[in-house]
Amino acid sequence: xxxxxxxxxxxxxxxxxxxxxxxxxxxxxxxxxxxxxxxxxxxxxxxxxxxxxxxxxxxxxxxxxxxxxxxxxxxxxxxxxxxxxxxxxxxxxxxxxxxxxxxxxxxxxxxxxxxxxxxxxxxxxxxxxxxxxxxxxxxxxxxxxxxxxxxxxxxxxxxxxxxxxxxxxxxxxxxxxxxxxxxxxxxxxxxxxxxxxxxxxxxxxxxxxxxxxxxxxxxxxxxxxxxxxxxxxxxxxxxxxxxxxxxxxxxxxxxxxxxxxxxxxxxxxxxxxxxxxxxxxxxxxxxxxxxxxxxxxxxxxxxxxxxxxxxxxxxxxxxxxxxxxxxxxxxxxxxxxxxxxxxxxxxxxxxxxxxxxxxxxxxxxxxxxxxxxxxxxxxxxxxxxxxxxxxxxxxxxxxxxxxxxxxxxxxxxxxxxxxxxxxxx
Amino acid sequence: xxxxxxxxxxxxxxxxxxxxxxxxxxxxxxxxxxxxxxxxxxxxxxxxxxxxxxxxxxxxxxxxxxxxxxxxxxxxxxxxxxxxxxxxxxxxxxxxxxxxxxxxxxxxxxxxxxxxxxxxxxxxxxxxxxxxxxxxxxxxxxxxxxxxxxxxxxxxxxxxxxxxxxxxxxxxxxxxxxxxxxxxxxxxxxxxxxxxxxxxxxxxxxxxxxxxxxxxxxxxxxxxxxxxxxxxxxxxxxxxxxxxxxxxxxxxxxxxxxxxxxxxxxxxxxxxxxxxxxxxxxxxxx
Numbered sequence: 001x002x003x004x005x006x007x008x009x010x011x012x013x014x015x016x017x018x019x020x021x022x023x024x025x026x027x028x029x030x031x032x033x034x035x036x037x038x039x040x041x042x043x044x045x046x047x048x049x050x051x052x053x054x055x056x057x058x059x060x061x062x063x064x065x066x067x068x069x070x071x072x073x074x075x076x077x078x079x080x081x082x083x084x085x086x087x088x089x090x091x092x093x094x095x096x097x098x099x100x101x102x103x104x105x106x107x108x109x110x111x112x113x114x115x116x117x118x119x120x121x122x123x124x125x126x127x128x129x130x131x132x133x134x135x136x137x138x139x140x141x142x143x144x145x146x147x148x149x150x151x152x153x154x155x156x157x158x159x160x161x162x163x164x165x166x167x168x169x170x171x172x173x174x175x176x177x178x179x180x181x182x183x184x185x186x187x188x189x190x191x192x193x194x195x196x197x198x199x200x201x202x203x204x205x206x207x208x209x210x211x212x213x214x215x216x217x218x219x220x221x222x223x224x225x226x227x228x229x230x231x232x233x234x235x236x237x238x239x240x241x242x243x244x245x246x247x248x249x250x251x252x253x254x255x256x257x258x259x260x261x262x263x264x265x266x267x268x269x270x271x272x273x274x275x276x277x278x279x280x281x282x283x284x285x286x287x288x289x290x291x292x293x294x295x296x297x298x299x300x301x302x303x304x305x306x307x308x309x310x311x312x313x314x315x316x317x318x319x320x321x322x323x324x325x326x327x328x329x330x331x332x333x334x335x336x337x338x339x340x341x342x343x344x345x346x347x348x349x350x351x352x353x354x355x356x357x358x359x360x361x362x363x364x365x366x367x368x369x370x371x372x373x374x375x376x377x378x379x380x381x382x383x384x385x386x387x388x389x390x391x392x393x394x395x396x397x398x399x400x401x402x403x404x405x406x407x408x409x410x411x412x413x414x415x416x417x418x419x420x421x422x423x424x425x
Numbered sequence: 426x427x428x429x430x431x432x433x434x435x436x437x438x439x440x441x442x443x444x445x446x447x448x449x450x451x452x453x454x455x456x457x458x459x460x461x462x463x464x465x466x467x468x469x470x471x472x473x474x475x476x477x478x479x480x481x482x483x484x485x486x487x488x489x490x491x492x493x494x495x496x497x498x499x500x501x502x503x504x505x506x507x508x509x510x511x512x513x514x515x516x517x518x519x520x521x522x523x524x525x526x527x528x529x530x531x532x533x534x535x536x537x538x539x540x541x542x543x544x545x546x547x548x549x550x551x552x553x554x555x556x557x558x559x560x561x562x563x564x565x566x567x568x569x570x571x572x573x574x575x576x577x578x579x580x581x582x583x584x585x586x587x588x589x590x591x592x593x594x595x596x597x598x599x600x601x602x603x604x605x606x607x608x609x610x611x612x613x614x615x616x617x618x619x620x621x622x623x624x625x626x627x628x629x630x631x632x633x634x635x636x637x638x639x640x641x642x643x644x645x646x647x648x649x650x651x652x653x654x655x656x657x658x659x660x661x662x663x664x665x666x667x668x669x670x671x672x673x674x675x676x677x678x679x680x681x682x683x684x685x686x687x688x689x690x691x692x693x694x695x696x697x698x699x700x701x702x703x704x705x706x707x708x709x710x711x
Contacts, residue, residue: 096543099705105436119541124467136456
């Protein structure tokens with residue numbers, strides 16, 4: 001029963017940069033002239049790869065370029081990619097909000113898209129009226145909505161306010177009502193954007209639960225999200241987009257890894273700029289700081305539970321027999337919550353004049369999130385020789401290497417997980 | 426796998442001009458009526474006078490016209506009671522003007538919905554036509570009341586006649602014209618906003634180019650060489666025929682009416698094709 005229900009063939013989408021206005025008419029006329037002569041659109045040949053950090057030469061940019069994929073019936077496909085990778089454009093094309101510049105998408109069965117909850121809600125109308133309006137906008141007929149009205153109302157939990165204008169609703173109630181309508185849509189193919197991920201934990205769980213139901217009924221779901229935990233729990237297959245092109249298409253585990261790689265392309269060269277220094281005595285300089293990280297080509301992401309390994313090169317301008325190195329780990333909200341020194345683990349270090357290389361390996365029991373590391377070089381009596389505040393940024397991911405158990409839940413509490421043993425009898 | 430597979434939907438960069446997917450509109454007819462309902466319910470919520478506003482506007486317009494054009498400027502009303510003459514023109518004209526102005530910003534004012542979900546975009550202008558048709562029905566009642574009042578008062582001036590049979594056709598024609606102009610402008614304003622400015626005062630100016638505040642006979646009599654311009658306006662013959670049907674005064678001319686009909690049909694198809702072409706990609710430019 002696994003026949004193909006959606007097929008995207010070479011779809012590309014070109015956008016014009018900058019403001020519409022001057023030049024638009026002349027370009028339009030050029031296009032028209034080319035079409036009259038039966039030639040190809042002259043602006044289709046130009047266009048840069050969609051990389052925001054580069055300033056290209058052309059006014060046109062390819063938001064999507066030659067995307068090909070097929071989706072089978074009952075499959076749950078996750079689409080991931082960083083902001084600007086083309087996810088939303090792809091969704092817009094699949095939901096027929098816009099057309100591709102070239103290529104074609106073929107679909108079997110009814111397709112419905114949920115790019116937003118509560119599209120078309122009218123504030124003056126009551127909850128009941130909005131259920132009908134929103135349902136009809138999403139493609140349901142009046143009879144369909146009527147037959148599901150009780151279910152929708154029950155699911156939303158706003159029965160009491162059904163005849164109150166929705167402008168009196170709390171935003172949470174509005175979202176629940178809107179999602180309740182959407183959840184009772186029964187298309188063969190459902191396209192869901194990450195906007196569904198707004199709302200509290202309970203609501204998110206409800207969304208994901210509902211989407212699981214949908215796929216278990218043999219319907220196809222295409223799901224876009226930044227929430228890796230959700231992607232992982234819902235999808236078996238994933239497509240990673242990068243700069244408008246397909247970067248990866250395959251299993252969800254490999255896909256997430258590829259996505260994270262794509263997210264951290266810049267390698268950390270480690271050399272220190274002058275302005276970082278707050279205190280310096282002129283006797284020692286930390287020259288490079290590097291997070292050793294083969295998985296991400298020395299980017300600053302590290303997998304959940306992966307050891308943190310830092311290498312520094314420190315230049316000493318004289319021989320010192322009693323050097324103290326220290327590292328502090330600071331949370332994104334500025335709390336210095338961990339501290340380590342070479343003197344805790346062994347003794348002071350004795351160094352000779354010249355370059356000294358230092359390796360620091362730490363067990364990683366950090367909760368996912370962003371942290372900073374501050375490094376210092378001191379004398380045993382406490383005199384600071386060099387001190388670099390928050391010199392290294394690390395980003396602990398919620399997924400573990402090679403699909404080992406990562407963070408199971410989408411929330412994290414605190415900064416560190418203690419090395420704990422639970423005994424349950 | 427060489428066999429031609431059947432696909433229910435193909436999303437392509439361009440489609441043939443004649444692929445209008447009109448069948449879809451039928452599938453979404455419930456949405457059309459919900460939009461109509463929304464317009465009516467939402468429009469007068471939290472107002473004191475509520476639906477009375479439907480009557481206030483034509484009444485005050487008719488009074489103003491009576492004072493300014495009838496009494497001050499002394500423009501002829503072909504011997505008809507002034508309020509009745511103006512009310513007759515205003516009722517039908519409002520239908521046309523409201524349909525035109527409201528459909529003309531279909532794309533720009535619905536961009537947030539259109540950007541999130543697909544449904545045949547034509548549903549929105551069609552719902553506006555239906556809303557306005559209902560509004561016309563209500564205002565028409567007002568006109569009928571006034572009409573009956575004047576007939577009872579003095580039945581020698583007003584001569585309703587068999588042309589009344591054509592009235593539904595006149596109303597449909599008027600709606601088509603408003604819709605066609607509206608969606609044409611709407612399609613063209615997605616990229617270039619200039620037309621938007623034209624609509625508001627353009628419609629106002631067009632009213633003076635239609636026999637609302639003056640009878641066509643006045644033009645024939647005083648400025649015969651301008652008559653062609655007035656007649657080039659496709660609305661003219663419809664309003665004249667409408668007046669003739671109810672009041673017995675005016676010019677009922679099959680030739681002029683067929684001109685309006687042909688004009689409406691051609692314009693409608695051109696607008697429909699352009700609208701359909703624009704609806705697919707307007708999100709990129711709006």
